[in-house]
Each structure stands twice: as structure tokens, then as C-alpha cells.
Amino acid sequence: MHRILLAAAGLLATVMPALSQTLRVSLRQDLDVLDPTLTTSYVARIVLAGLCDKLFDIDAKLHIVPQLATGYEWSDDRTLVIHLRAGVTFHDGETMDANAVKYSLERHLTLQGSFRRSEIGSIDHVEALDPSTVRVVLKNSSGAFLAQLADRSGMVYPPQATEAAGKDFALHPVCSGPFSFVERVAQDHVTLARFPGYWDANDIHFDRVTYQVLPDNSVRLANLQAGTTDITEYLAPTDVATVKADPRLKLAVSDALGFIGLINNLDLGPRSNTPYGKNALVRRALDAAIDRTALVDVVFNGMFAPNVQPVAPNSPFYDEALSPPPRDLEKARALLRQAGVTPPIVLELLTPNQPDTLQAAEVIQSMAAEAGFDIRIVAMEVTAAGQVEQRGDYQAYLNGWSGRVDADGNTFQFLHTGQGNNFTGYSNPAVDRLLEQGRAMTDIGQRRVAYQQVWEALRRDLPVTFLYSPRNIVAMTAKLNGFRPIPDGMIRVQGLEMAK
Amino acid sequence: VRGHLGTRIAQIIPTLLLVSVLVFCLQQLMPGDPALVMAGEERGDPQVLAQIRAELWLDRSLPVQYLHWMGNVLQGNLGFSWRIRQPVAELVFQKLPVTLQLGAMAFAIAVLIGVPAGIVAAVYRNGFWDYVANAVGLAGLSTPNFWLGIMMILLISVQLGWLPPSGYVPLTEDWRQSLATTIMPAFVLGNAIAAVLMRHTRSAMLTSLDQDYVRTARAKGLREFVVVIRHALRNALIPVVTLGALELGTLFSGAVLTEQVFSIPGFGKMVVDAVFNRDYPVVQGVVLVTAFLYVMLNLLADVLYVVINPRLRGA
Numbered sequence: 001m002h003r004i005l006l007a008a009a010g011l012l013a014t015v016m017p018a019l020s021q022t023l024r025v026s027l028r029q030d031l032d033v034l035d036p037t038l039t040t041s042y043v044a045r046i047v048l049a050g051l052c053d054k055l056f057d058i059d060a061k062l063h064i065v066p067q068l069a070t071g072y073e074w075s076d077d078r079t080l081v082i083h084l085r086a087g088v089t090f091h092d093g094e095t096m097d098a099n100a101v102k103y104s105l106e107r108h109l110t111l112q113g114s115f116r117r118s119e120i121g122s123i124d125h126v127e128a129l130d131p132s133t134v135r136v137v138l139k140n141s142s143g144a145f146l147a148q149l150a151d152r153s154g155m156v157y158p159p160q161a162t163e164a165a166g167k168d169f170a171l172h173p174v175c176s177g178p179f180s181f182v183e184r185v186a187q188d189h190v191t192l193a194r195f196p197g198y199w200d201a202n203d204i205h206f207d208r209v210t211y212q213v214l215p216d217n218s219v220r221l222a223n224l225q226a227g228t229t230d231i232t233e234y235l236a237p238t239d240v241a242t243v244k245a246d247p248r249l250k251l252a253v254s255d256a257l258g259f260i261g262l263i264n265n266l267d268l269g270p271r272s273n274t275p276y277g278k279n280a281l282v283r284r285a286l287d288a289a290i291d292r293t294a295l296v297d298v299v300f301n302g303m304f305a306p307n308v309q310p311v312a313p314n315s316p317f318y319d320e321a322l323s324p325p326p327r328d329l330e331k332a333r334a335l336l337r338q339a340g341v342t343p344p345i346v347l348e349l350l351t352p353n354q355p356d357t358l359q360a361a362e363v364i365q366s367m368a369a370e371a372g373f374d375i376r377i378v379a380m381e382v383t384a385a386g387q388v389e390q391r392g393d394y395q396a397y398l399n400g401w402s403g404r405v406d407a408d409g410n411t412f413q414f415l416h417t418g419q420g421n422n423f424t425g426y427s428n429p430a431v432d433r434l435l436e437q438g439r440a441m442t443d444i445g446q447r448r449v450a451y452q453q454v455w456e457a458l459r460r461d462l463p464v465t466f467l468y469s470p471r472n473i474v475a476m477t478a479k480l481n482g483f484r485p486i487p488d489g490m491i492r493v494q495g496l497e498m499a500k
Numbered sequence: 501v502r503g504h505l506g507t508r509i510a511q512i513i514p515t516l517l518l519v520s521v522l523v524f525c526l527q528q529l530m531p532g533d534p535a536l537v538m539a540g541e542e543r544g545d546p547q548v549l550a551q552i553r554a555e556l557w558l559d560r561s562l563p564v565q566y567l568h569w570m571g572n573v574l575q576g577n578l579g580f581s582w583r584i585r586q587p588v589a590e591l592v593f594q595k596l597p598v599t600l601q602l603g604a605m606a607f608a609i610a611v612l613i614g615v616p617a618g619i620v621a622a623v624y625r626n627g628f629w630d631y632v633a634n635a636v637g638l639a640g641l642s643t644p645n646f647w648l649g650i651m652m653i654l655l656i657s658v659q660l661g662w663l664p665p666s667g668y669v670p671l672t673e674d675w676r677q678s679l680a681t682t683i684m685p686a687f688v689l690g691n692a693i694a695a696v697l698m699r700h701t702r703s704a705m706l707t708s709l710d711q712d713y714v715r716t717a718r719a720k721g722l723r724e725f726v727v728v729i730r731h732a733l734r735n736a737l738i739p740v741v742t743l744g745a746l747e748l749g750t751l752f753s754g755a756v757l758t759e760q761v762f763s764i765p766g767f768g769k770m771v772v773d774a775v776f777n778r779d780y781p782v783v784q785g786v787v788l789v790t791a792f793l794y795v796m797l798n799l800l801a802d803v804l805y806v807v808i809n810p811r812l813r814g815a
Binding site for chain 1: 530531532533536537538539540542543544545546548551552555581583584585586591594595650653654657658661664665666667668760761762763765769770773776777778
């Protein structure tokens with residue numbers, strides 16, 4: 001019997017995947033399209049990080065650093081001059097130069113269905129001054145603009161190959177990144193192969209990268225444990241202890257860019273006509289009843305950061321002085337008395353139907369009950385919930401935002417009067433003015449002052465009750481060296497190396 | 501027989517038409533606007549939404565949308581996936597062999613376990629082996645697919661390291677790897693059907709074994725093995741074949757969960773993703789093709805009756 005078992009194990013061992021110089025990455029969901037102009041999904045950005053270089057990148061401290069650019073200067077507050085790296089070629093052999101950059105920015109701006117248009121909509125025109133210099137002229141001054149070129153809007157296309165592919169570009173993407181496209185099987189995997197002509201080839205230590213789609217948290221972890229993947233871009237906070245206890249695995253945790261909070265309906269349709277929607281004192285009472293640290297500890301194993309600002313603690317715009325207040329039930333009850341409302345205050349809380357978010361909603365529900373709130377959770381599939389939010393058919397919505405490098409990307413579109421993504425109906429002229437200043441000014445010190453005033457106003461008005469900032473929890477085999485945790489959560493293949 | 505089959509084949513077209521209309525109407529009832537999903541973080545921009553709706557014909561009336569889609573289907577064009585911008589027919593051809601392989605393996609496992617277990621249980625009626633077969637069958641029926649799947653991954657892949665925990669390799673690329681990646685999900689999927697087959701084979705066999713012709717066969721002095729397999733089983737198989745064909749439906753719906761757990765890029769996973777992303781053309785295409793397969797398999801079951809039972813040939 002033992003012999004049979006051994007023989008069976010031997011046979012099975014022969015069908016296990018052989019080790020090769022392939023980096024195997026697991027993703028939490030399938031991507032949409034591998035076209036920087038047209039993609040909206042987070043996981044597509046992770047694959048694009050191996051496929052397409054950008055003009056700029058960000059480092060762990062959110063500083064903008066050059067990638068395809070070598071440097072930049074503002075010749076006035078509306079004119080950005082970018083100097084390009086020489087000797088960079090695309091996967092198809094075309095040369096990356098000023099014309100390619102001009103072509104790419106214009107494609108991002110004008111292609112039908114572009115999701116980059118609003119990010120770089122402040123561009124008036126682009127000029128190629130010489131093969132290695134580009135001038136970008138903006139319609140108005142913008143301190144937030146440069147950060148956009150450190151994401152998909154900064155990815156550069158080879159003009160000939162892109163024109164030839166037309167709308168099918170995403171099926172065979174061509175860029176100038178360290179790896180070139182091999183194949184994609186929807187819902188399963190994307191394979192990239194090392195691009196021998198990469199300008200920074202010495203930093204690349206794998207022949208191939210495969211991105212495997214594994215939506216289930218436990219299955220993603222099981223694959224890491226079984227050694228069939230090398231790194232996962234997202235580990236559930238509840239699985240952190242398992243990874244820490246396993247000597248074959250290791251973790252890299254970094255602050256992410258986004259926020260999670262209660263999106264409060266202040267003035268969008270008749271559902272906003274409640275004491276909670278109309279009276280900031282009632283919202284402040286709920287805010288005082290929530291213990292953010294306990295919430296994060298219970299639901300996310302303490303892995304996320306309690307926060308009351310729309311930017312994460314790693315942001316240069318984060319105000320150290322504005323930390324989450326401790327829970328204060330007395331204050332909550334006093335605020336309700338001051339508002340002239342009698343408990344119980346019924347509040348419907350719309351919640352995406354995902355296990356951890358639902359659990360967070362339940363924790364908030366029980367904390368708020370002690371202050372006199374009767375929270376009724378309405379769990380809904382996330383797409384349906386989005387539509388309900390957009391219609392204003394909600395009172396409060398537990399939701400978040402993936403986040404952007406610059407504070408402008410986490411605020412303006414949600415909080416400025418009349419903006420497309422302002423689904424709270426919030427309108428405060430003073431905040432509008434500060435947000436406009438924050439967007440336009442180029443001096444970081446002045447911008448910080450403006451945003452810190454915004455954070456204070458938001459604490460008073462509470463259009464969004466910010467709760468916590470998620471963190472990027474990346475797990476990998478202990479043999480993988482050179483991983484750099486960067487707030488945007490991308491897996492940068494440069495420098496990654498498997499120990500022998 | 502030919503007339504009977506002819507009628508069955510003629511019924512296929514209205515069935516498929518009905519399915520297509522139903523799917524088209526039902527998915528309109530799903531909350532959530534596909535344009536909002538496609539717009540992603542741009543959903544606040546009415547211009548972007550209008551542009552998406554126009555591009556996808558979402559701004560036309562429902563009957564116009566249906567006729568537009570049906571017209572294309574009749575020309576062999578199942579449309580484009582809204583989310584990943586690949587032709588639906590291409591996706592179907594990519595995913596169908598995966599689910600068919602998984603389904604065939606699961607069904608083979610179900611038959612290999614279920615039918616012999618049913619025979620043994622009937623022959624040793626109320627004996628030890630009957631109870632064992634019943635206990636195993638009940639356990640198979642009452643174990644949820646996803647739980648069994650996760651447990652097998654943890655035991656066989658993570659603890660023992662014998663098989664890859666998930667993923668899929670096509671048969672044509674590397675048949676050994678392909679079997680290694682599909683054997684666990686096929687077992688999980690086949691396990692519940694095996695239990696159903698076992699119970700039905702057992703009761704059909706019990707009926708057969710009580711028949712006069714079985715007594716006659718025994719009286720002729722035939723060996724018990726020949727009596728059971730050649731005489732009793734052949735008649736007992738008719739209800740089992742019917743059930744087998746019906747259980748293929750269970751197989752397709754079971755594949756949805758199993759493919760999720762084992763990350764197998766098949767039909768089930770595709771349709772779940774498509775529903776969540778409101779990728780209507782994919783949902784429609786997959787449901788239409790699945791309905792077609794289901795109808796064809798039932799037709800095949802009809803043909804099999806005749807092959808198994810010669811008495812039906814004159815009917």
C-alpha cells in the first residue's frame with residue numbers, strides 16, 4: 001500500500017509545474033482592457049505596470065520621480081517642459097520620443113470612450129520641441145497635474161502600432177515597459193515576456209510574468225502556500241496571521257491612497273430630508289459614537305488606519321494634528337439634545353454586499369445604538385448600490401474610493417459643488433474656493449495650508465464621515481527579494497528577484 | 501422513432517427563441533445600469549454615460565435592442581463583450597471546451613462511482629454494503645461543493661502538495677497538467693451526482709431484480725454476475741439515463757460554483773463575472789449556448805433509450 005501511495009505521489013509530482021524564471025502574480029479579479037486610455041479597473045493597472053512605462057512614477061513617500069522622463073520644469077505656471085530619456089524603444093521597435101508623447105497625450109484626450117480625459121482635461125495643447133523635449137501647455141495653472149502623468153495618463157504609446165491596431169489595441173497592447181504582451185485568456189491569466197530592448201534591462205530578473213486571476217481570498221492564499229504563485233497583490237487582513245506564521249512566506253504592508261467612509265446624503269433628492277441629512281449636529285453625534293480603532297481592530301485585524309481625512313497618513317497633505325478622536329458617547333448624546341431630536345434616530349445605511357464591509361456596518365450599527373441611533377443596514381450588490389447612490393435614493397452609504405496620488409483626486413470631484421461624482425449634494429462655497437485654490441496652486445506649502453482648511457471644514461459639515469484608510473497588504477514567497485511597497489499598490493517588476 | 505425524433509428536433513427552435521427572449525427581458529430587471537459599470541470612476545459625467553449608452557444601443561427601446569441582437573445572432577455574430585471588448589463567440593469557443601472537459605470528467609466520475617455503488621447496494625439489500633453505500637451517498641449529497649472544494653485544496657494541495665490548488669491547463673497544451681488541474685474540481689462536481697445516481701440505480705435495480713425474467717434467468721442456471729449485469733442492469737438503466745441527462749443541468753449550474761473555487765476559466769465563471777459586470781452580451785451568449793447544449797443532450801438521452809431498450813424501437 002505504501003508503495004502504491006509513493007508511486008502515486010511520484011506521478012503527481014511529475015505533473016506539478018516545473019520551476020522556471022517566471023514570476024507568478026495572483027490578482028483578486030479579472031481585468032477589463034489592457035489599454036491605458038480605456039481601462040478603469042485597478043487590477044489592469046497592475047498588469048500595465050509590467051507592460052507600459054510612464055513619464056513619471058511615484059516613490060514610497062509619494063514623491064514624483066522620473067521614468068520615461070528624465071526631468072521637468074515649469075517655465076511658467078501653465079507651461080510644463082518635460083525632458084525625455086534617450087534610447088528608449090517600444091516593443092515593436094519604434095523610438096520613444098517627443099512625437100510619441102504628444103501622440104499619446106492627445107489620444108488620452110480625444111479617443112472616444114477615454115477615461116483619462118477628465119484627469120488631464122486641463123491640457124490646452126502639447127508641442128514636440130525636439131525629439132527629447134515636450135512642452136505641455138495647460139488652460140490654467142494646476143498643482144495636481146503632474147501626478148496624473150505618474151499613472152495611466154502618463155503611459156506612452158508607439159504611434160504607428162497604435163494607429164494600426166485601432167480599437168483592437170487592447171487585444172495586442174504594445175508599449176515600452178520591461179515586458180511585452182504574449183497572451184490573455186479572459187478570467188484566467190495574462191502572460192508577458194521579457195522585452196530584451198528595455199532601457200533598464202539590468203533591473204529585470206525574470207523571463208516571463210504571468211498574472212493569474214484568483215478571486216477567492218482563501219484560494220489566493222492557498223496558491224501562495226502551495227508555491228504555485230509567487231506574490232499576491234492583495235491579501236485579506238484576516239489572512240495576515242497565517243502568512244506571518246508561515247516561514248516560507250512574507251508580507252509587505254504600506255498605506256494605500258484611498259478612503260472608506262459614510263457617504264451622507266445631504267441634499268440629493270427627497271431621501272436627504274432627514275435630521276441626519278439636514279443637521280450637521282446629528283451627523284457629528286454619530287461620528288462621536290464611532291470608535292474607529294475598535295472598528296478597524298475587529299473587522300480588519302487592525303491592519304487598516306483609522307482616519308478622519310480624505311487622504312491617507314502617507315500623503316503630504318495629511319494633517320498630523322487632525323487625528324481620529326476617541327469615542328465619546330456623552331458628547332454624542334449632548335449633540336443630539338442640542339440638535340433637538342429625540343432618539344431613536346432611524347438611519348438607513350446602504351452597504352455593498354461584501355463580507356468585510358457588511359461586518360463593518362454591523363459594528364457601526366451596534367456602536368451607534370448606544371448613542372440613540374437605530375441603524376438599518378440595507379445590503380446590496382455593489383453595482384446596484386452604485387446606481388442607488390447616483391439616484392440619491394439613500395441616506396448614508398458605506399463606501400470608499402481607491403484614491404489618487406494628489407489630494408485633488410480624492411476631493412474635488414466628490415466635494416465641490418455640482419461636480420459629477422458629488423453624490424452627497426454637498427455645497428459649501430468656502431470649501432469650493434479652497435478646493436479650487438488647492439488644485440490651481442503649484443507651491444506644495446500653500447496647497448497644504450488650503451487642504452488642511454478643507455479637512456477642518458469637512459469635520460464640521462461631515463458630508464462624508466471618513467472612517468479609515470485601507471492599506472496594501474502584499475504577500476509573497478520569502479524567496480522573492482526586491483519588492484518595493486508603493487502606496488498605489490502596483491507590483492513593480494523592476495528589481496524583483498528570486499533568491500537561488 | 502424517426503417521427504418522434506423529428507418532432508423533438510422541431511421543438512428546439514421555439515425553445516431557444518423563448519430562452520433568448522426570457523434572458524433578454526430578465527436581465528433588464530437586474531438592478532444596476534451597465535453604463536454606470538462601464539463608466540467606472542467616470543460615472544458622474546453625463547457625457548460619458550450618454551456616449552456609452554449610444555455606443556451599446558442602450559438608449560433604444562427594448563424590442564429594438566432585442567431585434568438588433570437577434571439579427572446579429574442569426575448571422576452567427578454573438579456580439580462583443582462590453583467589458584473586455586472581445587467577441588462573445590471567441591470567448592464561448594475559448595471557455596466551452598474547459599467546461600465540457602470538466603463536465604465530462606465529473607460525469608465519468610459520477611457514473612463510475614454511482615452506478616456500481618447502486619448495483620452493490622441493491623444486490624446486498626439491507627446488508628452491510630448497502631448501508632455503506634447509502635452513508636457515502638448521503639454524505640456526497642449533503643456536502644456543499646464550495647466547502648468540499650476548499651477542504652480538498654487545503655488538504656491535497658497545501659498540506660500534501662500533490663496537485664495544483666487552482667488554475668487550468670488545456671488538454672492540447674499538456675494533458676498531464678490538464679488532468680492535474682481538473683481532477684479535484686471534477687471530483688467535487690461529480691461527487692454529488694454520484695450520490696443521486698447511486699440512489700436511483702439502487703431502486704431501479706431492486707425493481708428489476710424482483711421481475712419474472714430475472715427469476716427465469718436464475719432458473720436457467722446463469723451465473724449471478726451475468727443475471728445482475730446482463731439482465732437486471734440493462735432494464736434498470738433506463739430511468740438512470742433519464743436522470744443522467746437531467747443531472748447534466750446540475751452539472752452546468754454546479755460548475756458555476758466549482759469553477760469559482762478552483763479558478764477554472766470556464767463557462768460558469770464567465771457567466772458569473774458577466775452578471776456582476778452587467779456584461780449583457782456575454783450573459784446572453786452563454787445562456788443561449790448552454791440552453792442549446794441542454795436541449796441537445798436531452799435529445800441524446802431520447803436516442804439512448806432506444807439503444808438500451810429494444811422494445812422502444814417499434815414505438
